[in-house]
Amino acid sequence: MKKSSLEKIIQDYLDGKIEESKLYELVQDYPLELVKKCFYDSMEVDYLLTKKYLKVDKEVAFKDFLHQIKKQTIPVKKLQNRRTYPFFKYAAIFLGVIGLGLGITTFLNSEDTHDTLTIGNEEVNLNLGDGNVKIVKGTESSDILDSEGRVIAKQTGNRISYKSTDKSGKIEYNEISVPNGKKFQLELSDGTIVHINSGSILKFPISFSVGNHRRVTLKGEAFFKVKKNEEHPFVVMTENFNVRVLGTEFNVSAYEEDSEASTVLVSGSVQLYDSLSPIKMQSKIKLIPGEKGTWNKDLKVLKRDMVDTTIYTSWIQGKLIFRDVPFKDIRKKLERRYNVTIVNTNLALDENTFSANFEEESIEEILEILDRTYEIEYEIKHNQIIIN
Incomplete structure (x- = not known):
C-alpha cells in the first residue's frame, strides 16, 4: 500500500x-x-x-x-x-x-514501580424528602416508597423508574446524589430519561403537578431525553442559567467548581436564560441541534458555538x-x-x-x-x- x-x-x-x-x-x-x-x-x-x-x-x-x-x-x-x-x-x-x-x-x-492506589466505593444516595435517605446499591432491586408507604418508583440496578401519576396540590421532591466514580439513570414520572454523571445532584418531583411546568434542579452534569409535552414545558434549573424545552435531547454540565457551565443540544430545540437576572427571560439564547450554549461565570454572559455533540455526550457510553x-x-x-x-x-x-x-x-x-x-x-x- x-x-x-x-x-x-x-x-x-x-x-x-x-x-x-x-x-x-x-x-x-x-x-x-x-x-x-x-x-x-x-x-x-x-x-x-x-x-x-x-x-x-x-x-x-x-x-x-x-x-x-x-x-x-x-x-x-x-x-x-x-x-x-x-x-x-x-x-x-x-x-x-x-x-x-x-x-x-x-x-x-x-514493570510498575508506583504505590497502590486505593479507590473509595461510595454509593448513590436518594433523599426521599421526608428525612429518610435510601442507599442505592447497583447490585440490588427494590421498591421506592413515599412518606405514606405507597410505591412511587422501582429500582433495578443502576436505574430508578418513577410511576406515571397525575397529581395536584403540594409537590413532593426526591433528590439523588451520584458520587464520583458512579453514574446513574432515572426515568421521571412523565417518561423523561435522565443520565446522571459522576459528582452530580438532581432534585426532581416524584410526580409533576397538573398545570405547572416540569422543573428539576441540577448540580453537576446530566443528559436529558425529555418526553414531549407542549402544554407543560420542561425546565432544568442550575446555579447560573436555566434550560427551557418542550421535548428534546440535550446535555447540561453545571459543576460548581467549573469556570463555565454549558448545554449541548443533540436534537429538538432549547432556550437558555440567565437564572440570576432580575428579568430572567431578557438575557436568553436559543440553540439548534449541534450547538453548545456556554455560560461564563466570571463575565456572566451566554454564548453559543457549533460543536461535535458526541464529545460532550460520550460519557453516557463510558x-x-x-x-x-x-x-x-x-x-x-x-x-x-x-x-x-x-x-x-x-x-x-x-x-x-x-x-x-x-x-x-x-x-x-x-x-x-x-x-x-x-x-x-x-x-x-x-x-x-x-x-x-
Missing part, C-alpha cells in the same frame, strides 16, 4: 474528517513502523499549519516552532532533557492506533473524549470519573491542551500513559496522585 494513502488517512482523522472506528479500520494493513512515522510526521505538519501560520512563510513558522519548544522546556532539573509538549495533544490518539494489538499490551504491562482541552480540565474529569484526587504541582502543564480518547482504561493505565508517553511524572502519596 502507498505511504501517501496512509498519510492522507491520518491527516483526515486529525482534521476531524473521519471517525476513530474508520481510522482503525483503514490502518490495519499497514506496518506498525510506517504508521508511527506517518503519525509523527502528520503531528508536525499539523502544528506548523494551524490557523496561526496560514499566512506566514513556512521558514518563519518553523523558526517560531523551534522557539516554542525552547520556551516550553520545563525548569525542573530531572526533566531538562525531556521532550516538551507541542505534539503531546495527539499522543493519546496515537495510542489508540497502536492499541489495535500493535503493542499497547506490552507497553502497559511493563467514554471520555477530549479535543484541545487544558490539562487542568482533564484532571477534573478524571477525578470525577474515577473518584480520585489529583494534585498537580506542574503549573505549566495545567495550561497545555491535549486531545485524547479513553474508554475502558483504569486510572492506573491512564497514569501510565501520561508517564510513559507524555513523559509526565507522578507518584501516589497518601492515596493522592501527585503530578510533578
Whole structure:
C-alpha cells in the first residue's frame, strides 16, 4: 500500500474528517513502523499549519516552532532533557492506533514501580424528602416508597423508574446524589430519561403537578431525553442559567467548581436564560441541534458555538473524549470519573491542551500513559496522585 494513502488517512482523522472506528479500520494493513512515522510526521505538519501560520512563510513558522519548544522546556532539573509538549495533544490518539494489538499490551504491562492506589466505593444516595435517605446499591432491586408507604418508583440496578401519576396540590421532591466514580439513570414520572454523571445532584418531583411546568434542579452534569409535552414545558434549573424545552435531547454540565457551565443540544430545540437576572427571560439564547450554549461565570454572559455533540455526550457510553482541552480540565474529569484526587504541582502543564480518547482504561493505565508517553511524572502519596 502507498505511504501517501496512509498519510492522507491520518491527516483526515486529525482534521476531524473521519471517525476513530474508520481510522482503525483503514490502518490495519499497514506496518506498525510506517504508521508511527506517518503519525509523527502528520503531528508536525499539523502544528506548523494551524490557523496561526496560514499566512506566514513556512521558514518563519518553523523558526517560531523551534522557539516554542525552547520556551516550553520545563525548569525542573530531572526533566531538562525531556521532550516538551507541542505534539503531546495527539499522543493519546496515537495510542489508540497502536492499541489495535500493535503493542499497547506490552507497553502497559511493563514493570510498575508506583504505590497502590486505593479507590473509595461510595454509593448513590436518594433523599426521599421526608428525612429518610435510601442507599442505592447497583447490585440490588427494590421498591421506592413515599412518606405514606405507597410505591412511587422501582429500582433495578443502576436505574430508578418513577410511576406515571397525575397529581395536584403540594409537590413532593426526591433528590439523588451520584458520587464520583458512579453514574446513574432515572426515568421521571412523565417518561423523561435522565443520565446522571459522576459528582452530580438532581432534585426532581416524584410526580409533576397538573398545570405547572416540569422543573428539576441540577448540580453537576446530566443528559436529558425529555418526553414531549407542549402544554407543560420542561425546565432544568442550575446555579447560573436555566434550560427551557418542550421535548428534546440535550446535555447540561453545571459543576460548581467549573469556570463555565454549558448545554449541548443533540436534537429538538432549547432556550437558555440567565437564572440570576432580575428579568430572567431578557438575557436568553436559543440553540439548534449541534450547538453548545456556554455560560461564563466570571463575565456572566451566554454564548453559543457549533460543536461535535458526541464529545460532550460520550460519557453516557463510558467514554471520555477530549479535543484541545487544558490539562487542568482533564484532571477534573478524571477525578470525577474515577473518584480520585489529583494534585498537580506542574503549573505549566495545567495550561497545555491535549486531545485524547479513553474508554475502558483504569486510572492506573491512564497514569501510565501520561508517564510513559507524555513523559509526565507522578507518584501516589497518601492515596493522592501527585503530578510533578
